[in-house]
Amino acid sequence: MCSGGSKEAVVATAAAVANSKEIDKQLKKEEEANLDTAKLLLLGTGETGKSTILKQMRLIHGVVFTEDEYIGFRSAIFMNIITCAKSLIHAMETLQIPYGFVPPFVPPVVDPNAGEGEGGGINDAPQPTTEASADPAAQTTSAANPSDPNDPDDPPEPMLKRNDPAAIAAREAYALIDPEKGQTGPVVDAAALIKGVNIRFGFVKGETLPANIIDAAKLIWGDSGVQYCYTRANEYQLIDCCAYFMNDIDRVCHPEYMPGEQDILNARMMTTSITETKFEVQGVTFRVFDVGGQRSQRKKWAPYFDDVRAIIYLVAMNSYDQVCFEDASANRMTESLNVFKSMCNHPMFKSTAIILFMNKIDLFRTKLETAMITNYFPEFQGPNTYERGSEFFARQFLQLNKNPEKKIYVHFTWATDTKQIKKILTMVNEIILSSNMASIGLM
Numbered sequence: 494m495c496s497g498g499s500k501e502a503v504v505a506t507a508a509a510v511a512n513s514k515e516i517d518k519q520l521k522k523e524e525e526a527n528l529d530t531a532k533l534l535l536l537g538t539g540e541t542g543k544s545t546i547l548k549q550m551r552l553i554h555g556v557v558f559t560e561d562e563y564i565g566f567r568s569a570i571f572m573n574i575i576t577c578a579k580s581l582i583h584a585m586e587t588l589q590i591p592y593g594f595v596p597p598f599v600p601p602v603v604d605p606n607a608g609e610g611e612g613g614g615i616n617d618a619p620q621p622t623t624e625a626s627a628d629p630a631a632q633t634t635s636a637a638n639p640s641d642p643n644d645p646d647d648p649p650e651p652m653l654k655r656n657d658p659a660a661i662a663a664r665e666a667y668a669l670i671d672p673e674k675g676q677t678g679p680v681v682d683a684a685a686l687i688k689g690v691n692i693r694f695g696f697v698k699g700e701t702l703p704a705n706i707i708d709a710a711k712l713i714w715g716d717s718g719v720q721y722c723y724t725r726a727n728e729y730q731l732i733d734c735c736a737y738f739m740n741d742i743d744r745v746c747h748p749e750y751m752p753g754e755q756d757i758l759n760a761r762m763m764t765t766s767i768t769e770t771k772f773e774v775q776g777v778t779f780r781v782f783d784v785g786g787q788r789s790q791r792k793k794w795a796p797y798f799d800d801v802r803a804i805i806y807l808v809a810m811n812s813y814d815q816v817c818f819e820d821a822s823a824n825r826m827t828e829s830l831n832v833f834k835s836m837c838n839h840p841m842f843k844s845t846a847i848i849l850f851m852n853k854i855d856l857f858r859t860k861l862e863t864a865m866i867t868n869y870f871p872e873f874q875g876p877n878t879y880e881r882g883s884e885f886f887a888r889q890f891l892q893l894n895k896n897p898e899k900k901i902y903v904h905f906t907w908a909t910d911t912k913q914i915k916k917i918l919t920m921v922n923e924i925i926l927s928s929n930m931a932s933i934g935l936m
């Protein structure tokens with residue numbers, strides 16, 4: 494029998510209606526709040542360019558840098574110069590390269606797949622000069638690599654830089670150095686000075702590197718052996734802004750120097766605490782979280798995973814031949830693929846837009862001239878070109894997505910190039926805004 498007439502039932506119904514109205518009100522409030530804000534995470538492994546993209550967002554959306562930040566960037570740039578000089582000096586010893594070493598001519602990288610489609614074929618590659626062929630070091634290597642480059646069934650083994658004639662010649666020259674006396678000369682003295690440097694910078698205006706350190710860093714960078722060592726940077730840890738600042742030491746070490754936009758974008762500071770930056774796009778507040786990408790930092794990510802509208806996941810395209818800063822046994826690209834796999838399939842990101850920034854395309858292009866992808870990713874097929882390489886790596890990431898419904902947006906980016914990033918971020922904003930609308934059923 495219906496109990497609609499009882500007093501208790503009427504009270505209970507009224508309470509339920511009030512409660513439901515309250516819930517509706519609350520939901521409406523939340524929807525409005527959701528529509529007003531979009532939470533965005535910048536994710537990726539270490540040194541992939543997350544903070545650089547955040548700097549670009551700040552420049553583009555007018556979140557100005559404070560004076561303290563400018564001074565912080567300037568200090569970071571001085572430290573970048575010292576760090577680079579120290580890394581190069583250390584690598585000269587570990588790779589066994591003498592100061593003043595001039596590498597013999599080394600033919601460009603042998604590409605067993607070149608000739609198919611785009612990219613120069615083996616037959617187009619400049620041949621070794623007679624001088625280089627007469628070099629016993631060069632003969633050792635060609636004996637170890639006897640394939641006939643014209644025989645499609647027996648393609649030559651791609652050669653790693655540490656085994657090429659220049660590397661062998663460097664080691665031979667290094668072996669001739671008297672172990673008692675070592676090398677002598679102004680560059681060696683400069684290296685000894687830099688090795689002993691232990692400076693920290695505060696927030697003092699006009700503070701710069703001492704003149705003797707500036708001169709020492711310039712001498713090191715100008716040495717032919719160090720320049721050769723720089724070409725083998727994938728064999729040790731060297732930050733990507735090395736050439737940018739080392740080529741411009743006089744300008745950035747001037748006492749009146751304050752970093753410009755391009756300097757700020759190139760300055761390297763490892764992120765060790767998560768920051769939130771807010772700016773408005775078409776009436777929506779974007780809350781952007783920049784996290785540290787190295788293994789120890791990734792433990793801090795999870796508390797930021799709720800209610801994320803979009804993830805920009807950064808990949809350093811040029812890292813395919815590098816090992817991780819925090820683990821010399823892990824390839825950087827493989828590490829990035831593993832982290833992407835768990836992020837893109839994470840249950841909390843079911844309805845989160847995933848935007849993949851295949852970054853550092855400028856450095857990727859340069860690297861392809863001397864480093865074969867197939868040496869590090871044997872499944873790579875085809876010529877060692879930008880088109881093939883970028884398509885291959887993007888596919889490696891996309892195929893990790895286990896949800897066919899999920900759309901992953903891919904952009905090939907150059908994070909230090911404001912013009913390019915401005916265009917890409919406009920497209921990204923559109924994706925985020927429409928995903929914001931879709932999240933509350935308005936699209």
Ligand SMILES: Nc1nc2c(ncn2[C@@H]2O[C@H](COP(=O)(O)OP(=O)(O)OP(=O)(O)O)[C@@H](O)[C@H]2O)c(=O)[nH]1
Nearest residue numbers: 540541542543544545758759761764786853907908
């Ligand atoms: N040439 C070039 N350099 C880049 C590019 N993207 C980033 N860099 C440089 O790479 C270095 C590392 O970039 P960051 O933005 O600090 O990397 P991150 O992902 O924030 O690194 P963590 O904070 O350690 O996780 C900086 O010196 C940047 O200037 C790029 O597309 N091209």
Ligand SMILES: [Mg+2]
Nearest residue numbers: 543544763764
């Ligand atoms: Mg960072």
